[in-house]
Amino acid sequence: MSVARHPVEADDWECKRVKGMASPILGFSDKDKVGTIQPHNDALVVTLRIGGYDVRRVLVDQGSAVEVMYHDLYKGLKLRPEDLTAYNPPLVSFEGKTVILKGQIRLLIQTDSNIVEVDFIVVDAYSPYTAIVARPWLHTLEAVSSTLHQKVKYPSEGQVKEVVGDQAMARQCMERFFQVGSELSPQEKEKLIDFLRKNVDVFAWDAYEASGVVLNFICHHLNVSPVVTPKKQPPRRLSKEHADAMREEVMKLKKAGAIKEVFYLEWLANTVVVKKKSGKWRVCVDCTDLNKACPKDPFPMPQIN
Template sequence: MNFRPILSFSEEEKIGTTQSHDDALLITLRIGDYDVKRLMVDGGSVAEVMYPDLYKGLRLKPEDLMPYSSPLMSFDGKLVIPKGMIRLPIKTGPEIVKVNFIVVDTYSPYTAIVCRPWLHIFRVVTSSLHQKQSRTPVSPPNTDAAEAKCEDLEDVVISGASEKFFWVGAQLPLQEKEELIEFLKRNIDVFAWDDCDALGIDLTFICHHLNVNPTITPKKQPPRRPSREHADAIRDEVAKLKRAGAIKEVFYPEWLANTMVVKKKSGK
């Protein structure tokens, strides 16, 4: 029988903290050759940020920065233009991983902010309530389980269109494979080969509404200018959604929220 390790924080681990509190989690990390204190852990952010006091304290020079043009939104809702980006090694235990810090020239009570990418790389779980962090233990490999093997697949082109094809198991018995292919051909009209083929869902079936208070006066976000790379990605996505009929043009753009561009695991 295999047992999976469970990571948890106990009541005893609150000892030494002032309860109750809503303090941010501050930690000490070794960045480069220095032990850096007052780093804030922000699990809701996707960008590591470094402030000027730490940048100077690490004896880094302006020419060490790499270009970075995408603006950031500060905690007080103001737009901040970064000075650039720098890649530095962070050490946690025996492991060292290089992390990209976005350098901003603005005041902060913290020296830097570390966030989700760093937490995921080091398999770290945090608790601001306990003012602690812990690393997820890695389960030993299950040597008893048989090695999983993927079945070989072969392309089956439908209606002579090379871009419309199915993957069918190459090891299927001949009669079963022929029946499966014939079934797919008979129901070819139910597959969406392009975004434009997805006709959407009838509003009588399901419809989502924003849970907002109509008595509250809405507030506009300060506008932000995306980088050229982000602007190209936004333009391509908007064109695709307009072509599919998923969105339409509106004539009150001053109330639109800023577009957030997030890189997928595939790199797109």
């Protein structure tokens, strides 16, 4: 028996070719926990580009077999009934109730340079999430998700890329609720709850969702005494951790249009960074001097003779 052997150069070239074609290994380690709040029981909530728009509050649920779009996103994407195709199988909610379906629509989900076509079932029901992406999206993207590490990892162009979850957003989704008066009759309570569910998209649950406020419609002015000289506080040095938290918060507020940058400073106040119970940072402004300059009026109503 004779054994043929490729030249060394051919073997080397073949190994390099196989390595180049092999998909990267997807996995999670303790390094992936960095930047997350541990321990936790948070869901994996991400921001994805769906139908050409950046969509927040998307739940990644590897236990679900279908992708779901809720009414908020349906309205936000300005979809119409004629855009939908029929979807006959019934859908049962977590409470065991049959959910009303509007139909089905195919949209593109983009993660970095990867684009996947996904069939969404449009549901006419309230949810704190805008959509749910499930196993079909994960499998098509060849991705793995981890709620513990708050990440989705997927192979792309020979590299491992990530979609990072937002724990703060996940906790807000779990905390979104209305308090309804206990003295309302059952009929009034049912009507009010139905009204709130249909119009839940008009409520801003945090400062980042309250963007685009028209100043001609509403604008708040401080009652600063005209005799007070504007004061500029001397700058305070922030630690790197505090400075990063402050910079991130300012960029979020600027993106939402809640604040804007000015270059004609009269008042200057330092930021104060405080850690919340959740482990996140709260960025405040030291308005001590400004509060002293705003006279307090104990009689807001005019004097009546």
